[in-house]
Amino acid sequence: MIPAPVRYARATSLEHAFQLLAEPDSKILAGGQSLIPVMKLRIARPSLVVDISQLELRGIDVRGDELHVGALTTWDELLDARELERPALAAIGECVRGIGDLQVRNRGTVGGSLAHADPASDMPAVLLALGATLQLRSPEGERDLRVAEFFAGPFTTALSAQELITHIVVPLPAPGSGSAYVSVEHPASGFALAGAAALVGRDGVSRVAVTGVAGQPSLLVSGDPHEALEAAEIFGDRFASAEYRRELASVLVRRAVERAAERTKGDA
């Protein structure tokens, strides 16, 4: 399968990227692990792809009490990052390990995946639980958006036409926190039938998010996450009913919270 005719340009700077993205049917191409497959299926038919892979938006570092991840950081780079080797951020590595496969993790970028906004994507749940923020850039300037406000539905985000993600910023949880991500994969796609991420503080208070069960990942904000799931609108199909997914999410939430709580004991 071959994509529909398209033009290709490689951006040499953010400004250059913005110029190129002025073309109405242009699309940003980062690692391509989400975009190229849908172009091959001809679901996506951009007139121009703007390859931003050469931009300096890669890398992981801790600045003050925040973890900054460049949007072009690959899953593989994230897996190797020593900055993530702490119980409070354990959910990230746990999640990345299950994303795609070795080859996809070598090419696929964090920012690209978020911008694609597959409703069964794993990482959004983790970023929601960790309270992450996305730094966005467009010709109009810079803005920060909480992940909770970023997703607007299946394959839909708050990004405007010429806007791209530059960084993912994760506030470092309070000392003594633990996090975890647990999922059950669809056996074919590897995407989550349901996935749950939890951040638990030393005080036992937790923040929980789920993915895969609805049009977009969601933070379970009300008191008891299981009650929140009871009330939530859950997606079902011929492989897995809504009833199953709801139960599954509830089980996974429990497990994620337990595992995250277990990790609070490991942090000094």
Place this chain on the structure above:
Amino acid sequence: MLEPLQLVVNGERRSLDVEPRTLLVHALRDGLGLTGAHIGCDTSQCGACTVLLDGRAVKSCTLLALQAEGAEITTIESLASDGEMHPIQRSFVENHGLQCGFCTPGLILTATDLLSRDPDPSDDTIRHSLRGNFCRCTGYETIVESIRAAGAEMRGSVGR
């Protein structure tokens, strides 16, 4: 329509003209005659098209050829040198790590990437690393053995 493309493939600079939409796997197979990269699934899953891009395994069906400009591409055809098979290739032969052989080049290149970073992977790590390489014939066990044995040989040959 066609754009000139310069690729560094198996250590050689190669020039060809491609449509921008051309996938790397088609450029390699149709443009350069490197048919060891196979097309098996079209949905970026089976790994039969795996090649190395700057030493890392990637699916050449999920990459425009133009994206690969500037990188070093390694295909299965160059893994053997001077008629000597690479230890991983030899190990697949000796440990019966193949049957129909369609998935084999991709598996060997994924294993090359894996062993370059983790010379002594556990069986679980090997199996997890093969998530993106389907094999319908073998049941995987001899493939895992082949990679394990190749790792041992490669560790031995670099002197431990």
Place this chain on the structure above:
Amino acid sequence: MSEAHIGVARPRIDAPDKVTGATKFGADGYVHGLLHARLVLSTEAHARIRAIHGDDALSVPGVVAVLTAADLPTATTGTDRAAEPLAREEVVFAGQPVAMVVAETEAAAEDGAEVVMVELETLPPVVDLEDAMRPGSALARLVEKAEGGSDLESIHAGVDHGQEDAEQEQLSANVLDRVQRKNGDAAAALDASEVVVFGTFRTPWVYQAYLEPQVATTWLEPSGTLVVSTGTQGSFVSRKELARAFGLPLDRVRVVAEPLGGSFGGKLALIEPLAAGATLALRRPVRLVLTRGEDFLATNPASAQVTHLRVGARKDGTFTGIEARMLVDRGTNAGWGVEGITSSLLVGPYRWEAHDIVGYGIQTNRFTFGAYRAPGAPTAAFALESLLDELAEKLGIDPIEIRLRNAVVEGDIGISGNAYPTIGAVEVLERIREHPLWSARASLPENEGIGFAAGYWPGGNEPAAAICRVDTDGTMTVVTSSVDMSGVDTGFAVIAAAAFGLDPNKVRVVFADTATGPYSGASGGSKVTYTVGKAVEGAARAARVKVLAAASQELEIAPDDLEVVDGVVRAIGAPDRSITVEEIVGKALRYGGRYEPIEGHGGSAQTRGAPSVAAHLSHVRVDRDTGEVELLRHVIAQDVGRALNPALVEGQMRGGAAQGMGWALFERLDHDEDGRLLTGSFLDYAIPVAERVPEIDTLIVEVPAPDGPFGAKGIGEAPVVGAAPAISNAVAAATGVRIHELPMTPPRVWQALRQDSGPTETPA
């Protein structure tokens, strides 16, 4: 003759080419002036074609032609896939090819195919198997022009079609075949049984999922001969089908079978007629490589089945009666269905006092049924082996022990009324019972279980021939026309080497096309080693006769007093009186030479079957909260006759077991209620990946097949048969809940555990 090289594990002879990327598969060869074809598939399951508009496609740069059925020079009005490569008037499944765009590049062909407009008038789709067989059901096909039966069934297994019976049943015309197998009074036997169990078992359409999508490249030689280079399991079968489809004399069709990137029953004359039709229409070379999506939609997976089964036993565990109704979904395949095979295999490798089994082949608007490794056997074994475990449990007898008490031995009368040939059922069951995993089942953690099941495959027969030629360097070339699906060529080398007296490393095996090679049937039915291997043995022996005759003159010793060992002909008992094969051939293959070329032709026409029995142990852990089943370990024991090359035999055993794991846990082709495929990619259709497949222990059991080459027989199909029921029995052992439908996906297992009410089906 030396058997020293038999039973030695050695690498496949094609391995070096395969690991270096040198092997040229069907899509890899360069052909000058090649055009590329892309299919336009029906989006409806059942419809009349009103019109096909190709104008937009023809205006796409690079597009050469838009072909519809009327453009292909087919010579028949038959409605099978070879006779009607593109639908003529009626579309009978979603995914059926209706047009073909041919272009200078693959990309242009795809651009063109995208804009072909097909006008369809929708007809009621027939998708529910049980509804389809009821009188008054809508029909899945209105235009019926079947002609002369296809003999594709006989490729796969040697089975009869049971007896005709007078019993009349009101059935829809969708029921294309009804097979009844009856002996004694099964109902009475069941009534008289101490224990009777029953259940309804469902299995879905399952895809062969070979890694290489189907491919064919066709061109015309200057003489006008149609050349077809393709991944097929049977070059002579493809030739025959093409000659029939296009009304060509056999000698005007030359089929070259390329190395197969997996097939498992699925690649036989399905895609060749499309490419050939384009070449005959356009007089240009054409290649059609299916995309994976097309391969899912437009090919020929294994039938869905529903089996209503009732079995009984006496207190001592003796099996009494077996009664069944088996519903087989043929999709649109009017030529053959698997009901004949599955109904004969349902009894398993066991003795029954009475049986009454009815199989129905039912047409629906789903796919075209095709063969997949041991067609009809995994589905039958799933039903039978599940219920045998229930019998064992009710009687308090060990599951393996109860099967041993009923296992068939040579001479027992089988379901077709014929005596079983040599069969290793008892040996296999006894062997696997000794595996430590079986005794470990008493002391497992909670939610773990170990299950057992057996399965067998009757094998197949078809006459075959082979040629052996020895060259002046002392090496031998074996020529067959038998497609290598499972490493049989490596086995041929060992057979020829042993029969002649050479080191197997000096034997090369080449594959000839239909213009040049000796006859061989399609590779299928686990018959290649048993039949073609026998022919290879004969050819090597014939060549040996020639070399002995020549050596006899050279050494002045009677041929009977000579032997050939590792390429040297020597006097028996006086090995220093010798001459090398190389020298003799040198004296033959030259101007004025004295001896006939050292070549032999061999043939075989096996008449006795060589069934293979395989038994499995599966160790699983079930997550009761999520429904996930984790495979922890698997054991397979199989009677292989004689393991010519144990490494390759184990490869077949493990590979078959892994495909059985796919049946058990992952694989299901699913349609929506209108008959549109919902699982048309590997994003929706799961096959086992490395991290889901456990270690698989192999136990090779050798009960030599009397007529096989050195006791060997076909072993490729038996290992898939019992794997899924072993896993479902393990799930039952772990949870106490028996699941009657495959695959056992997490949502299904979860649902079953929640209901936890045992069989809810009514008796058959």
